Amino acid sequence: MLIVTLVIALLTYLMIALRGITKIPPWASMLFGGILMIVTGVLSVDEALESINLDVILFLITLFVFSSALEISGFLKFLAYKLIKKYREPKRVLFFILLYSGLLSNLVTNDGVASSWTPVILEASKAMEIDETPFLYTLAFGVTIGSVMMPTGNPQNLLILLEAKVPFTLFVLVLFIPTIINLIASYYVILFLFEDKIKNYTNHMIEDEDIKDKRLAYTALILLVITVILFFVLSTLRIDILLASLFTSSFLLLISKERRSIIQRVDWSTILFFVGLFIFTKGLFVGGVISFIYEFLPPPTNVLTIMVSSILLSQVLSNVPLVAIYIPEMQELGVGTLLNWLALAAGSTIAGNFTILGAASNVIISEASEIRGGKSFNFIEFIKYSLPVLLVNFVVLYLFISLVGTTLIQLLTASH
Secondary structure (H helix, E strand, O other): OHHHHHHHHHHHHHHHHOHHHHOOOHHHHHHHHHHHHHHOOOOOHHHHHHHOOHHHHHHHHHHHHHHHHHHHOOHHHHHHHHHHHHHOOHHHHHHHHHHHHHHHHHHHHHHHHHHHHHHHHHHHHHHHOOOOHHHHHHHHHHHHHHOOOOHHHOHHHHHHHHHOOOOHHHHHHHHHHHHHHHHHHHHHHHHHHHHHHHOOOOOOOOOOOOOOOHHHHHHHHHHHHHHHHHHHHHHHOOOOOHHHHHHHHHHHHHHOOOHHHHHHHOOHHHHHHHHHHHHHHHHHHHOOHHHHHHOOOOOOOOHHHHHHHHHHHHHHHOHHHHHHHHHHHHHHHOOOOHHHHHHHHHHHHHHHHOOHHHOHHHHHHHHHHHHOOOOOOOHHHHHHHHHHHHHHHHHHHHHHHHHHHHHHHHHHHHHO
16 A cells, blocks of 8 residues: 555656646646555545535635636736836835735734735836745745744644644744744845846836726725634634634625636635545555655754654645644643644645645645746756755754744743
8 A cells, every 4th residue: 555655656746746737737747646545446446435524615715716816906017017016126116016016914814915925026127127936935835934924824824823822922922033033135136136037127117007896895895804803803812713713704705796707716726625635635544655754854842853854745635734743742742842842833834845846835836826827836946946945944043943943932921
């Protein structure tokens, strides 16, 4: 069984890595890999169906509904032109894409920003007559780096907050400063990596762009703000935040005349990617591949080993399933300290800055861009650009959590 599962895993990752040659998008490769797990008997049909996390699937659909509505209304194009007119030069636009996407990811999650900002990025690069590649990578890095700082930045952080009972205040106090440092430091790394793609920019006169459907835009924005508020309220009350986005997105579809266009514009290929990913990941567990890989990794017992192993395993498992596994394991090992929980949050999140499979937001950006006629991420190219950013992120977070985090936790514990 192990050999069969390993062959399927290698075939799937190979198809994703070689998409530049095969032209097969990652969602099709991952879905096929998941189906192979069933066809070869690694998983039964029932096991495959049970592996699909409907919470995640429904949550992504609700985010895509809002993104689709804002795009159809013309609001995202309007936002892109405002961004360009205000900051004008590519270097400044890159910086504020990085900063805004990083900060906003803590309000509507990194996946939400990835979904809604990709059309903005494409419109901005089109209006500036410049290659969209630097902007897409900046968005991918921004939502990953920025979402480290708060429990609401991504699903794995929220899982750590609720299951490991890490205080919200402590989470933010320890991770806020290194996140800001990483956003600024990563900007200079991005400039170095993409200097050749933005240096020949000619300043263009940008015309004003109006919102086409103001009623739809304002309705979607108001409901999105309500959703964000509900996220905070429900997470405080330890109620599933999915209820918030399910209610507001379904209400938007109920009252909008453009409901059919909104649904048609939803990024269904990304949804299929995650269906395949859940089945594929379950197959890796049942087939023994995860246990096999785990033997070569250091046990998660301190800040360094937790960050290293969570970054590496997130490329195979995805970060949310990884955290779901690590929480009970760390508790069983007796290493569930506040410092280690923060290391798990940091490591599993910046894992997105390693490969395209390290974070859902990478896949969302790549697919959303390709659907709209833009470029998608190439597996090998992504690593070439992301590795320098990941190394900077890792060093900053590791040093801050290990040195400053210890002091902050001691001070907070003493004050209570």
